[in-house]
Amino acid sequence: MTTIADAVTAAHAKHKNNRRGKNANYIPALATVDPQLFGVCVATVDGQTFSAGDADTEFALESISKVFTAALAIEQVGPRVFHRKVGADPTGAEFNSVLALELHNDKPNSPMVNAGAMTATSLISATDADDRWRQILQIQSDFAGRAIAVSDQIAASERATNFHNRAIAWLLLCGGYMYSDPMEACDVYTLQCSTLVTAVDLAVMGATLANGGVNPVTGKRVIAQANVPHVLALMTMEGLYTASGDWAYTVGLPAKSGVGGGLVAVSPGKMAIAAFSPPLDKVGNSVRAQAAITQIAHTLKLGLFHT
Numbered sequence: 001m002t003t004i005a006d007a008v009t010a011a012h013a014k015h016k017n018n019r020r021g022k023n024a025n026y027i028p029a030l031a032t033v034d035p036q037l038f039g040v041c042v043a044t045v046d047g048q049t050f051s052a053g054d055a056d057t058e059f060a061l062e063s064i065s066k067v068f069t070a071a072l073a074i075e076q077v078g079p080r081v082f083h084r085k086v087g088a089d090p091t092g093a094e095f096n097s098v099l100a101l102e103l104h105n106d107k108p109n110s111p112m113v114n115a116g117a118m119t120a121t122s123l124i125s126a127t128d129a130d131d132r133w134r135q136i137l138q139i140q141s142d143f144a145g146r147a148i149a150v151s152d153q154i155a156a157s158e159r160a161t162n163f164h165n166r167a168i169a170w171l172l173l174c175g176g177y178m179y180s181d182p183m184e185a186c187d188v189y190t191l192q193c194s195t196l197v198t199a200v201d202l203a204v205m206g207a208t209l210a211n212g213g214v215n216p217v218t219g220k221r222v223i224a225q226a227n228v229p230h231v232l233a234l235m236t237m238e239g240l241y242t243a244s245g246d247w248a249y250t251v252g253l254p255a256k257s258g259v260g261g262g263l264v265a266v267s268p269g270k271m272a273i274a275a276f277s278p279p280l281d282k283v284g285n286s287v288r289a290q291a292a293i294t295q296i297a298h299t300l301k302l303g304l305f306h307t
């Protein structure tokens with residue numbers, strides 16, 4: 001029987017020399033990250049980690065932050081209110097689509113796209129921007145089991161170029177799906193995307209979901225067990241943007257990607273698999289991270305739809 005350690009090592013070795021894809025270039029600080037970097041890590045629900053390659057190299061969390069902010073918002077407002085105020089359906093459109101809002105009566109539909117992510121950020125009960133940001137950084141840190149920090153360089157680069165997201169935040173206000181000052185929500189969303197994690201952190205963050213909301217390394221309960229299925233469902237429906245259905249069909253695990261090159265997949269009750277490699281495919285998902293996670297999920301027979 002293949003062990004987890006063998007599966008991780010084999011997946012890293014097999015995809016190490018894949019040079020397909022391109023770094024995200026619409027955020028200047030992401031375009032200059034070394035495209036050769038490639039790290040893989042599995043974290044299990046009993047707190048073990050197995051890694052290969054550049055698994056300790058930090059990279060920008062980007063859209064994967066949407067998972068943890070949605071989890072915090074669900075904790076605060078409850079799953080029913082969250083469902084009504086944000087939604088849980090895939091948009092069928094790009095992650096920063098304005099057309100998707102137009103098509104759905106201004107409802108963002110999913111917190112895994114930019115519009116719904118900013119709505120989720122705006123739902124956090126906060127006294128001001130600092131308080132909102134502090135709570136989001138805290139939940140990221142609780143999921144990871146260590147103090148996560150923002151990259152000032154990436155945050156500055158994103159803030160200088162996030163005009164499209166600012167426009168979406170104002171559209172959400174017009175449509176009735178923005179629950180705080182829109183520029184505050186947009187700015188805190190921009191910061192939450194600019195934090196730095198490693199593949200090991202990301203695996204532990206995913207393993208916290210796999211473990212029913214308790215971080216398997218620190219033992220801290222991060223979110224209620226009852227809220228975990230809602231978070232995993234959101235990841236399943238929209239975690240890899242317009243490739244989410246393809247991912248469900250081929251891999252069958254809830255997952256979330258970010259344009260920094262990170263990707264995490266959750267096998268409920270068992271483990272999480274994380275990988276990081278900056279070059280992305282046309283949809284915006286890391287080429288090598290998808291390949292490595294797919295291989296590990298198949299080797300360990302983790303797909304949820306297998307009988």
Ligand code: DON
Binds near residue numbers: 063064158258259
């Ligand atoms: O909103 C943005 O443009 C970024 N800060 C995050 C985007 C992201 O990772 C979506 N990606 N694939």
